[in-house]
Amino acid sequence: MEALSEFFAMGGYATYVWTAYGLALFGIGGILLISLKSWKAREREFTALRGPSRQ
Amino acid sequence: MHKYANPTRFMKIANTVMPWTTAIAVICFVIGLPVALYTSPPDYQQGDTVRIMYIHVPAAWLALMAYMVTAGGSAVFLIWRHTIAHVIARASAPVGAVFCALCLFTGMLWGKPMWGTPWVWDARLTSMLILLFLYLGYIALGDAFDDQERGDKAQAVLALVGSVNVPIIHFSVEWWNTLHQPSIVTMQGLTINAQMALPLLLMVGAFQCFYISVVVIRLRAELLSAKIRVARQNLAASGVPVAAE
Numbered sequence: 001m002e003a004l005s006e007f008f009a010m011g012g013y014a015t016y017v018w019t020a021y022g023l024a025l026f027g028i029g030g031i032l033l034i035s036l037k038s039w040k041a042r043e044r045e046f047t048a049l050r051g052p053s054r055q
Numbered sequence: 056m057h058k059y060a061n062p063t064r065f066m067k068i069a070n071t072v073m074p075w076t077t078a079i080a081v082i083c084f085v086i087g088l089p090v091a092l093y094t095s096p097p098d099y100q101q102g103d104t105v106r107i108m109y110i111h112v113p114a115a116w117l118a119l120m121a122y123m124v125t126a127g128g129s130a131v132f133l134i135w136r137h138t139i140a141h142v143i144a145r146a147s148a149p150v151g152a153v154f155c156a157l158c159l160f161t162g163m164l165w166g167k168p169m170w171g172t173p174w175v176w177d178a179r180l181t182s183m184l185i186l187l188f189l190y191l192g193y194i195a196l197g198d199a200f201d202d203q204e205r206g207d208k209a210q211a212v213l214a215l216v217g218s219v220n221v222p223i224i225h226f227s228v229e230w231w232n233t234l235h236q237p238s239i240v241t242m243q244g245l246t247i248n249a250q251m252a253l254p255l256l257l258m259v260g261a262f263q264c265f266y267i268s269v270v271v272i273r274l275r276a277e278l279l280s281a282k283i284r285v286a287r288q289n290l291a292a293s294g295v296p297v298a299a300e
Contacts, residue, residue, distance in 0.1 A: 007093060011103035016168055020107040020161045021092070024114075028265065031153045035272045042279035049286040 060137040062278060073271040080264035087257030095254045107165040109254045112239070113262040114158040118186060119221060121151025121266060125193065126218035129211035141207055142281075144214060145197060146273035150266055152190035159183060170234060178227035179235035182220055189217035203284075 010017040059065050091109035098105035128144030131137055162180070163173035174180065193213055200206030228237045239247050239255075247255070 010106070011097055013102060013104045013168055016164045017092075017103055017106050020110055020164045023160050023164075024110045024157055027153045027157045031150055032265075032269055032272075035150075035269050035276065039272050039276040039279070042276050042283060046279050046283050046286065049283060049290065 060139055062139045065139050069271045073268050076264040076267040080261050083257045083261030087261050091254035095250055104165050104168055107161050109258045111161040113259040114154045117262045117266055118151050118155035118158050121147045126214045129214035133211050142277045146270045146277055148190055148193050150269050155187045175234050177233040178231035179233050182224040182227050185220055
């Protein structure tokens with residue numbers, strides 16, 4: 001337990017270190033999700049557009 | 056080189072590369088994060104704040120590299136009129152902007168405890184902030200024109216003009232007396248300890264491969280938008296009513 005709390009304490013710099021890693025997760029996860037979502041949305045839009053013209 | 060200007064051929068390569076870069080990114084993150092956060096030693100001066108560097112430095116490199124891709128793609132687009140180069144430039148910019156912001160924020164989070172201030176208007180920090188503004192300006196310009204062709208050209212020109220900032224960022228720590236420390240990678244090799252180089256390199260690998268994978272996803276979206284535009288025009292020409300976007 002002590003080793004764990006020592007790990008989270010980051011030698012007294014917990015706020016700075018964990019905020020930095022939190023921001024990294026937010027940024028990396030965010031741009032990935034936005035990119036995947038817009039790709040999927042456009043794929044749906046394109047198949048929907050192509051649909052009626054094929055009939 | 057020009058045969059890769061064919062979007063279909065280019066995307067074939069991109070789609071082959073993408074699963075590999077995704078796998079490498081995941082592996083590098085899975086190994087790199089515990090090494091960066093736990094097994095690597097704290098710095099004798101910086102303590103555990105040195106762990107912020109394992110995000111800050113790879114983010115800075117990626118922000119620069121992504122901008123070089125955007126500027127390079129824009130140059131190819133303006134010179135040879137290869138649309139795919141412009142599409143790559145556009146796909147790269149938002150990812151670069153995210154890492155540029157991440158670099159600035161993590162730098163502040165390190166600067167507050169280590170320098171005593173999160174921000175100073177010195178050459179390195181200011182030129183990096185300008186890079187973020189260049190990215191934001193580039194992205195905003197993409198939607199600012201009704202005429203697609205003019206918008207594309209304006210974007211490409213902005214990216215090229217902004218590229219003068221890239222060497223300024225790189226050499227700022229040598230040209231000016233700045234608070235920011237000099238590069239750790241020099242012609243003589245790494246100037247840091249191997250125990251700190253390992254997490255750094257793993258995170259660099261993770262960030263770079265992640266970038267490639269996300270750019271490929273964005274390329275697919277960009278190319279689909281172009282197809283959607285053409286499909287809408289065809290539908291409009293054939294007289295079928297189309298719902299507004």
